[in-house]
């Protein structure tokens with residue numbers, strides 16, 4: 001754990017009205033000891049549990065307790081500190097403040113600061129176990145996850161009521177580590193607009209039949225998540241995928257056929273700096289889609305026609321194009337050919353005949369090829385490979 005990373009960081013510590021508020025005094029001390037500039041905001045209720053002087057004494061900063069305090073240089077305290085913040089931590093977070101943050105009810109400076117800031121937000125709930133399990137609190141927590149906020153805890157343990165349930169605020173040491181891990185994350189794709197394609201396209205034959213492929217979309221989803229985590233604004237354009245878990249903060253657009261996928265990309269591509277095309281796009285479509293279900297005796301053959309080549313059609317001089325090559329033979333030769341014929345910056349080639357790699361699997365073994373050469377990777381998780389691809393692609397958007 002690299003504690004030094006915290007030095008000179010502006011951390012807003014928001015404390016709401018829970019018995020666990022006493023733990024945040026110790027947390028503020030841990031942060032200040034490592035050189036952080038900690039600005040505390042207390043809700044009115046929190047003042048019943050902890051004193052302003054404890055925090056101001058430790059942080060050497062005035063504590064904000066309301067909108068009309070005017071203690072900072074700008075005299076609009078919550079906006080002033082929000083703009084400077086590197087991270088905002090709400091610990092403890094009561095059911096009340098969680099609901100207000102989820103809805104953007106800005107009746108106290110905690111919510112006002114969160115709304116006015118672009119800094120990452122960590123929420124550490126603390127409450128009675130049944131309160132935490134309630135539909136309302138769970139719904140609000142889901143909203144916060146949707147905003148890409150980090151939810152820390154709560155942990156299971158003895159609560160103020162004497163019950164042993166999930167509701168205890170994460171310990172200060174854990175929250176300290178979570179803050180460090182946020183600062184340790186690479187944010188090298190910040191301000192980058194990215195498109196990722198994933199999954200298999202669907203070409204209809206008639207109302208019940210279609211042509212598709214075995215793509216699960218997992219590789220593209222992992223790339224979209226890696227881009228999001230590294231600060232990019234990501235649109236995931238996808239066909240048929242197995243699932244899209246943990247894709248909060250990623251804009252998802254479902255497109256059925258190759259033509260739909262192409263049209264969607266064409267509409268968005270001009271405002272993007274990078275497109276990573278991992279979707280398995282059907283090379284052919286059905287020439288005449290039947291409006292009626294074709295009788296089985298009349299289905300001897302289907303006339304196909306070529307789909308447009310989406311990857312090739314994108315202007316490689318305006319955007320960093322990353323393509324995929326799923327090969328069953330001559331992996332490297334075909335990848336190098338594709339690099340120039342499709343005007344890509346990078347081709348990620350994988351051998352789909354390898355066991356435990358490729359379609360549907362959680363792992364992939366790939367070679368990344370660009371004009372500087374190739375890099376061959378051992379079998380690894382798709383998530384790890386996604387980061388390797390981004391490490392390599394970064395030079396094309398600098």
Ligand SMILES: Cc1cc2nc3c(=O)[nH]c(=O)nc-3n(C[C@H](O)[C@H](O)[C@H](O)COP(=O)(O)O)c2cc1C
Pocket residue numbers: 015016017018019020043044045046093094095096097126127128
């Ligand atoms: C002794 C005591 C302990 C409390 N502990 C909690 C708690 O741990 N979690 C919580 O959500 N509410 C707790 N409450 C209720 C909140 O203080 C109350 O909902 C208050 O309005 C929260 O305001 P705030 O979110 O603006 O701080 C407690 C109340 C009392 C009297």
